[in-house]
Amino acid sequence: MKKDTDFIDGLLGRMTLSEKIGQLNLVTPGGETLTGTVVNTDVAEKIKTGRIGGIFGVKSAEAVRVFQDLAQETRLKIPLFFAEDVIHGQKTIFPLPLALAASWDMDLVRATARVAAQEAASIGIDQVYSPMVDVCRDPRWGRIAESPGEDPFLASRFAEAMVEGYQGGDLSRPDAVMACLKHFCGYGGGMGGRDYDAVDLSPATLHDVVLPPFVAGLRAGAGSIMASFNTLNGVPMHANRAVITELFREKLGYEGLVVADYTGILELIAHGVASDRADAARLGLSAGVDLDMVSETYLDTLEQSVKAGLIGEAEITAACRRVLEAKLKLGLFDDPYHRLDWGRAAQPILTAANRKLAREAVAAATVLLKNDGELLPLPEPKSGKIGSIALIGPFVEDRVNMNGTWAVAGSPSTVVPIADGLREAVGNAVGITIAKGANIVDESWLATRLNVHDWKDLSVVIDIRSPEAMISEAVAAAMASDVTVAVIGEAREYSGESSSRTDLSIPEPQKKLLRALKATGKPLVVVVMTGRPLSLAEETLLADALLVAWFGGTEIGHGLADVLLGKAEPSGRLPATFPYCVGQVPVTYAHRPTGRPTPGRFQKFTSGYVDLPDDVAQNDGLYPFGFGLGYGKVAYGPPRANRTKLSGDDRLEMTLTVTNLGDLPTSETVQLYIGDPVASVSRPVKELKAFRKVALAPHAAATVSFVITAEDLDFSVAETVTDTRRRAESGAFDIHVGPNSRDTQMVRIIWDGPQSGGKRS
Ligand code: BGC
Numbered sequence: 001m002k003k004d005t006d007f008i009d010g011l012l013g014r015m016t017l018s019e020k021i022g023q024l025n026l027v028t029p030g031g032e033t034l035t036g037t038v039v040n041t042d043v044a045e046k047i048k049t050g051r052i053g054g055i056f057g058v059k060s061a062e063a064v065r066v067f068q069d070l071a072q073e074t075r076l077k078i079p080l081f082f083a084e085d086v087i088h089g090q091k092t093i094f095p096l097p098l099a100l101a102a103s104w105d106m107d108l109v110r111a112t113a114r115v116a117a118q119e120a121a122s123i124g125i126d127q128v129y130s131p132m133v134d135v136c137r138d139p140r141w142g143r144i145a146e147s148p149g150e151d152p153f154l155a156s157r158f159a160e161a162m163v164e165g166y167q168g169g170d171l172s173r174p175d176a177v178m179a180c181l182k183h184f185c186g187y188g189g190g191m192g193g194r195d196y197d198a199v200d201l202s203p204a205t206l207h208d209v210v211l212p213p214f215v216a217g218l219r220a221g222a223g224s225i226m227a228s229f230n231t232l233n234g235v236p237m238h239a240n241r242a243v244i245t246e247l248f249r250e251k252l253g254y255e256g257l258v259v260a261d262y263t264g265i266l267e268l269i270a271h272g273v274a275s276d277r278a279d280a281a282r283l284g285l286s287a288g289v290d291l292d293m294v295s296e297t298y299l300d301t302l303e304q305s306v307k308a309g310l311i312g313e314a315e316i317t318a319a320c321r322r323v324l325e326a327k328l329k330l331g332l333f334d335d336p337y338h339r340l341d342w343g344r345a346a347q348p349i350l351t352a353a354n355r356k357l358a359r360e361a362v363a364a365a366t367v368l369l370k371n372d373g374e375l376l377p378l379p380e381p382k383s384g385k386i387g388s389i390a391l392i393g394p395f396v397e398d399r400v401n402m403n404g405t406w407a408v409a410g411s412p413s414t415v416v417p418i419a420d421g422l423r424e425a426v427g428n429a430v431g432i433t434i435a436k437g438a439n440i441v442d443e444s445w446l447a448t449r450l451n452v453h454d455w456k457d458l459s460v461v462i463d464i465r466s467p468e469a470m471i472s473e474a475v476a477a478a479m480a481s482d483v484t485v486a487v488i489g490e491a492r493e494y495s496g497e498s499s500s501r502t503d504l505s506i507p508e509p510q511k512k513l514l515r516a517l518k519a520t521g522k523p524l525v526v527v528v529m530t531g532r533p534l535s536l537a538e539e540t541l542l543a544d545a546l547l548v549a550w551f552g553g554t555e556i557g558h559g560l561a562d563v564l565l566g567k568a569e570p571s572g573r574l575p576a577t578f579p580y581c582v583g584q585v586p587v588t589y590a591h592r593p594t595g596r597p598t599p600g601r602f603q604k605f606t607s608g609y610v611d612l613p614d615d616v617a618q619n620d621g622l623y624p625f626g627f628g629l630g631y632g633k634v635a636y637g638p639p640r641a642n643r644t645k646l647s648g649d650d651r652l653e654m655t656l657t658v659t660n661l662g663d664l665p666t667s668e669t670v671q672l673y674i675g676d677p678v679a680s681v682s683r684p685v686k687e688l689k690a691f692r693k694v695a696l697a698p699h700a701a702a703t704v705s706f707v708i709t710a711e712d713l714d715f716s717v718a719e720t721v722t723d724t725r726r727r728a729e730s731g732a733f734d735i736h737v738g739p740n741s742r743d744t745q746m747v748r749i750i751w752d753g754p755q756s757g758g759k760r761s
Pocket of ligand 1: 085129262
């Protein structure tokens with residue numbers, strides 16, 4: 001008979017205090033990627049004595065079985081659960097989360113999470129530390145690579161799709177894994193873009209910008225969340241009872257697990273809010289953090305704290321109950337080995353279907369920023385219109401960087417390099433000449449830092465040849481070819497955890513390469529590998545066609561060849577503003593108006609930068625949020641509203657026609673933004689409220705409609721972090737529709753509703 005909650009009650013009744021505390025201990029056996037200096041020891045011994053509840057970072061089915069067998073030797077035989085950082089794929093690596101968000105295709109996002117779940121579950125993983133849904137408006141922060149970007153609405157849709165994909169609607173399925181929304185919360189707003197740094201946010205911004213993706217993930221049924229490393233308005237999140245327990249659990253109804261981040265409980269001492277390990281453990285547990293990751297402060301101190309009357313056993317029981325309930329939902333009490341057994345039978349790893357999805361994801365995520373003279377797509381190889389391609393840059397034969405950051409189980413050996421993909425696509429019809437052209441970076445100290453996670457293969461290898469010799473070889477290859485494709489960018493660990501940058505430009509050796517390639521006069525396609533928005537002002541001038549390919553994962557070679565040759569369209573749209581330069585960040589299209597708004601170009605005594613050239617937007621960067629071209633030519637008809645006044649439960653329908661005037665099929669991401677020009681507080685100039693990705697055959701038109709309700713008009717009026725009140729205010733609202741956040745057409749409507757709302761939590 002299937003175990004149920006009565007079973008949990010019975011089990012809890014039989015557990016000693018120390019067994020309950022043991023369930024709250026989450027460890028890693030170490031090895032490979034570690035993100036902190038503390039590592040757990042004596043893991044096997046601790047399992048056998050009931051002092052571990054879950055393990056993360058176990059890399060094989062065999063190891064999972066060995067650890068689970070040990071748990072079966074304990075008095076109560078409570079199974080372990082296994083977690084892993086599956087961030088954008090397990091073995092089949094998909095484009096980075098930021099890139100997947102750039103697809104604006106939530107069916108695709110969901111499908112990638114489903115594949116990742118199946119691959120991970122097949123080696124016995126029960127929980128993944130994903131999706132990361134930290135809204136981030138400062139691309140200096142390296143972890144923007146793992147995030148869905150700058151916008152709470154896009155991030156919310158991403159959160160739902162990922163949770164649905166991972167959990168598959170039923171966590172007890174052997175191919176389902178528990179999602180973990182992270183990092184809760186505010187982590188994307190650290191001072192100076194530095195990782196782990198302090199975050200100060202008004203309560204309303206917390207509710208309007210930071211929390212929506214967590215709430216969306218909660219409503220999609222996410223089984224767990226992870227606390228974040230930062231302080232929020234002075235209170236470290238691992239000790240933040242107001243936000244974790246009073247707001248998220250008690251007011252918003254979250255019932256799942258709360259996991260600490262790596263040594264996050266222990267770090268309460270360094271944060272200056274706990275005097276010692278016992279104090280840290282007590283604060284963490286009281287805040288509502290159920291599982292102590294790596295620190296082992298719960299294990300070492302909670303029993304003593306109960307005896308000393310500093311903490312009640314009931315709090316420990318409550319946390320333990322949530323751990324046991326998670327194991328119950330995961331089907332582990334019925335059969336601790338069911339994922340392993342299913343995986344052995346199904347063997348869902350790196351299948352042709354998984355690779356196909358990864359290949360499609362590359363095109364869907366790639367953003368075309370410029371395409372002068374319709375240089376892309378390149379002519380069909382057999383057309384005779386192109387005889388040779390110079391494929392240049394430090395990434396063209398690379399496997400190690402292609403998976404990007406946080407691909408802990410992904411292997412470079414399974415990656416299709418860009419050169420292989422292109423060669424395969426053109427066959428004998430087109431000659432391809434390859435040259436490295438430049439090192440990713442020239443500084444050896446920087447290379448050492450960027451190679452931090454490379455045990456076998458290095459991602460940054462400084463060539464024994466001089467920079468000049470490499471450039472000469474590349475220039476000769478370009479001169480002898482019809483078109484140059486230069487692949488440049490960041491090393492994979494230039495973004496990711498603890499990889500903040502003070503500069504957002506392409507490293508200088510690669511810029512020099514591009515300048516030399518431009519000087520050849522040959523048509524130049526520039527492909528950018530990156531984990532963050534970069535400042536691409538010079539590259540925009542140098543390139544005839546400019547693509548942002550992020551880090552595309554296992555199938556990058558095939559996927560990019562599809563894009564270059566027009567077998568697939570680069571249909572991504574920027575999920576975060578690409579600034580003109582680093583001095584513009586933090587930056588977002590959804591900024592509040594100032595009392596002295598910039599008229600577009602610089603004008604003295606308006607908000608902006610005196611040293612930004614006139615053709616650069618002062619506050620939405622070089623390329624705005626939502627921007628991206630396609631291979632079609634899309635024209636927008638005028639947006640029409642079926643009514644211009646609404647009140648109560650009215651629904652306003654906004655309709656417009658988009659037409660592909662081009663000869664190639666295309667897909668267009670139609671975006672709808674709302675602005676509230678007069679309100680009791682100064683509201684962001686525009687906020688994304690809906691989008692639709694539509695396929696358009698050559699010369700075809702499609703009618704797109706959006707429904708707007710009062711919920712799309714309201715905003716937080718929170719005065720404290722736990723205040724969930726929202727309000728839509730009567731008056732004018734501007735509905736903007738267009739291909740990106742900058743180039744929109746506007747219709748004004750009137751909301752005639754009650755002045756105070758508080759409708760939603
Ligand atoms: C990261 C988390 C990750 C954890 C476990 C931490 O350093 O912040 O995102 O899940 O390590 O690897």
